[in-house]
Amino acid sequence: MTSTTQPLEARLHALLPSHPALRTSLLPALLTSFTQIAQTLRTSQRVALAGSANHFGDDQLNVDVSCEKHIRDALEGCPSVVVASSEEDPVEVAVAHAPGAQTGEERYSVAFDPLDGSSIIAPNWTVGTIVGVWAGDTAVGVSSSQQIASLFGVYGPRTTAYMAIRLPGQDDGGVCVELGLNEDNRTWDVLREKVTLTQEPKARYFAPANLRSAAYSEPYMDLIHHFIRERYNLRYCGGLVPDLVHTFVKGHGVYVSPVTARDGPKLRRLYELLPVALLMECAGGRAVDPQDGRDVLDRVVRGTEEKGGLVCGNAEDVEMVMRTLRRG
Amino acid sequence: MTSTTQPLEARLHALLPSHPALRTSLLPALLTSFTQIAQTLRTSQRVALAGSANHFGDDQLNVDVSCEKHIRDALEGCPSVVVASSEEDPVEVAVAHAPGAQTGEERYSVAFDPLDGSSIIAPNWTVGTIVGVWAGDTAVGVSSSQQIASLFGVYGPRTTAYMAIRLPGQDDGGVCVELGLNEDNRTWDVLREKVTLTQEPKARYFAPANLRSAAYSEPYMDLIHHFIRERYNLRYCGGLVPDLVHTFVKGHGVYVSPVTARDGPKLRRLYELLPVALLMECAGGRAVDPQDGRDVLDRVVRGTEEKGGLVCGNAEDVEMVMRTLRRG
Numbered sequence: 001m002t003s004t005t006q007p008l009e010a011r012l013h014a015l016l017p018s019h020p021a022l023r024t025s026l027l028p029a030l031l032t033s034f035t036q037i038a039q040t041l042r043t044s045q046r047v048a049l050a051g052s053a054n055h056f057g058d059d060q061l062n063v064d065v066s067c068e069k070h071i072r073d074a075l076e077g078c079p080s081v082v083v084a085s086s087e088e089d090p091v092e093v094a095v096a097h098a099p100g101a102q103t104g105e106e107r108y109s110v111a112f113d114p115l116d117g118s119s120i121i122a123p124n125w126t127v128g129t130i131v132g133v134w135a136g137d138t139a140v141g142v143s144s145s146q147q148i149a150s151l152f153g154v155y156g157p158r159t160t161a162y163m164a165i166r167l168p169g170q171d172d173g174g175v176c177v178e179l180g181l182n183e184d185n186r187t188w189d190v191l192r193e194k195v196t197l198t199q200e201p202k203a204r205y206f207a208p209a210n211l212r213s214a215a216y217s218e219p220y221m222d223l224i225h226h227f228i229r230e231r232y233n234l235r236y237c238g239g240l241v242p243d244l245v246h247t248f249v250k251g252h253g254v255y256v257s258p259v260t261a262r263d264g265p266k267l268r269r270l271y272e273l274l275p276v277a278l279l280m281e282c283a284g285g286r287a288v289d290p291q292d293g294r295d296v297l298d299r300v301v302r303g304t305e306e307k308g309g310l311v312c313g314n315a316e317d318v319e320m321v322m323r324t325l326r327r328g
Numbered sequence: 329m330t331s332t333t334q335p336l337e338a339r340l341h342a343l344l345p346s347h348p349a350l351r352t353s354l355l356p357a358l359l360t361s362f363t364q365i366a367q368t369l370r371t372s373q374r375v376a377l378a379g380s381a382n383h384f385g386d387d388q389l390n391v392d393v394s395c396e397k398h399i400r401d402a403l404e405g406c407p408s409v410v411v412a413s414s415e416e417d418p419v420e421v422a423v424a425h426a427p428g429a430q431t432g433e434e435r436y437s438v439a440f441d442p443l444d445g446s447s448i449i450a451p452n453w454t455v456g457t458i459v460g461v462w463a464g465d466t467a468v469g470v471s472s473s474q475q476i477a478s479l480f481g482v483y484g485p486r487t488t489a490y491m492a493i494r495l496p497g498q499d500d501g502g503v504c505v506e507l508g509l510n511e512d513n514r515t516w517d518v519l520r521e522k523v524t525l526t527q528e529p530k531a532r533y534f535a536p537a538n539l540r541s542a543a544y545s546e547p548y549m550d551l552i553h554h555f556i557r558e559r560y561n562l563r564y565c566g567g568l569v570p571d572l573v574h575t576f577v578k579g580h581g582v583y584v585s586p587v588t589a590r591d592g593p594k595l596r597r598l599y600e601l602l603p604v605a606l607l608m609e610c611a612g613g614r615a616v617d618p619q620d621g622r623d624v625l626d627r628v629v630r631g632t633e634e635k636g637g638l639v640c641g642n643a644e645d646v647e648m649v650m651r652t653l654r655r656g
Contacts, residue, residue, distance in 0.1 A: 123574040123576075126484060154452050189373065211561075
């Protein structure tokens, strides 16, 4: 593991020498919006009421709207961003820019979930933002080779971020970078130049989403028994961002969001699955569809509201999970 | 549910009219130390390395030591505090005060865990501080009627706190208050005057600690099957503070840290079980020992290193868990 205090700018220049707009405008703007979201959350004590008050919807909406606005404001400041859509407003629309702003040669489409994990905002658990960036004029109906970057903003005791970058045509590889926010001066430091899952874990972890569906899915129940019998550690907070960040930090772990006959798929492909899958692959892990075992990134997403299941994490455990689920 | 922006001072005056040192010195000092801990954690980006680096011990130790120092400094400023001990240094020692400071009529003993949840600090998940306050010259070997207050500091996207107060002799009742930090001016607002678990939940939640021990404990495995079958939601982040705060915010939930023949008890009675149990009882819930079903607060703790199991949460689920575990 490499650890430095290298500023972000130098790292981005090394990774993206030929994409100046992405490197100097879009990615820094998104990271700055994560800082703003962190500050909004820190002063939104009233969401503490969201879990039990009658005003749940309103409270939640207020925070979601604030967080979405920070990201949309950031995108408006980036002339290279052509269209954007969000989980809160799932329609791709053109992004307005300042009069006279020139798009230039680089053109990007952005899809984002401003605040993932709404059920755990009230109890003050770590939550996150998910962003995907595609080269070109749309994120919908295109090959994953167009998906050039994805990011997590992570709002916990401190503010961190994960940024995956994979250049078009460079299907194998890419890099996942871990960043820490210096709040005083709003700069970002590279904490790890390359997040990499390990093959030799000190401990194994599992995160079983929608566990109660195991009541009517024998393969899922078999899988849970396997985890318990093989002494995996349970860590499941119910937020996609913190649950996957746990894997990035521990270097190992597997997340399972199953699809059963009774429960349909839960995760949005454009706003959750595709960005998550790019991050996981760039960290050396795998992200597959539990329904057919295909890599998440191999499926072209045809609409902004498509949903799917997810098995992701270190390759060995993803393969074990798929063997167990498909035996059913 | 009562929601106000009542300042803390007024609420404390109403709750503790005859305990001025506790009200105006010790409790505010502890809450201020939580603010300092939150600020320390926010700027300790290097703990992000703790999960996988060779320097795990050192990194963790640095954060733990900083957090402990904030609390010890707070206690030194409170002449009413006679002795203190912590999970990091589990020996009751006299607290030094400024020359000339007079202890006065109120005398308190404090036991605390400065930073609970060390395994989830690196992934930037919510963590917390646990503090217990006893009337008198020691916290060890005394009746729970001496336990006058306990607190959680909660460090997540924002900083919150829970404070239980139960006056000596007032065995039934007491109150659990939810607080939010205004970081700008370091004041605390009362978010909920009285945290109360509900009898009519919208959803049920469970947090199963050491789940892998179900592999060799049939009663624990039966319990897990019951939760799944009855459609309880799994929420288990592996930090005692955030896992119980989830219950306080959702108004419902049950936490199970079992004791099996193979795995001994995991939680420290003085630093974790007693403060947690007071908070849970003051919120209208229950906290019992899974080995004999006795209320946690009914057992006199004889040494600072004693450990136990825990079943706590809303009374109905605690009783169901105990029936299931004892059938084994």
